[in-house]
Amino acid sequence: MTALVHELDDPRRAAIVRQARSHFINEGYAGTRMEPIAREAGVSTATLYAFFDSKAVLFEAVINDASEDFARHMGAVTVASGTPRERLNAFVGAYAEFMSDSFVRSVFRLVLAERPRFEAIAMHFFERGRNDFGAVLMSMLSEMTAEGQMKVSKPSWAAGQLMGMVEHPVFFVPLVTGGDVVSERTPRAIAEEAVETFLARYAA
Structure with missing residues (x-):
């Protein structure tokens, strides 16, 4: 539970979700790519996938x-x-x-x-x-x-x-x-x- 709470509170996760929201709204699910989201959130693609292992999981978040x-x-x-x-x-x-x-x-x-x-x-x-x-x-x-x-x-x-x-x-x-x-x-x-x-x- 402690690890989960820590992950949810991680500012990197919040930055990823914030950038992803903008991309999904403006480009739709099909048009959204993970790499630009990671770049704009200031994290590596590997870090993004450590939080969200697929685009579908990120969309749900x-x-x-x-x-x-x-x-x-x-x-x-x-x-x-x-x-x-x-x-x-x-x-x-x-x-x-x-x-x-x-x-x-x-x-x-x-x-x-x-x-x-x-x-x-x-x-x-x-x-x-x-x-x-x-x-x-x-x-x-x-x-x-x-x-x-x-x-x-x-x-x-x-x-x-x-x-x-x-x-x-x-x-x-x-x-x-x-x-x-x-x-x-x-x-x-x-x-x-x-x-x-x-x-x-x-x-x-």
Whole structure:
């Protein structure tokens, strides 16, 4: 276990993953080569292969690392007090800004493109995203329902509805169009409108 922790904390590994992420996003899996990644990370090819014995293993590490980054980002959003409107606006607004980030879309686009080759990795990536983000919102809705502030009988359904109202304009449309179609509303404005629609349906 000590050796594993030491390896994961090794700055050379982090540099390799960072450079590999850029290559996979810009060139795709098939177009990415290991030698340029090693060179840009400042390590030898032998060192790269000591950490990752194949390109497939490196790709999995890149996707797992991105998942960790995403979880840390949304995990920092804590909304423990306030009215339902205030709490939902804070969380959903942060979620909208996160999902509208071009880098986040690039990672999702990469995972979607390589899903036929790495189905298990892709499914784990999507499942983790749903759990990391959706679980927080479901817990919030359950808590507010227990306090008599909301009327939500199925938190998972309600959370999916609210997140879906945000995801479509800030994430899926730019993902499909390559960013050519951009909403005139800011992510925060989209989130606030979604929350108002949601409260009209579920507020106590």
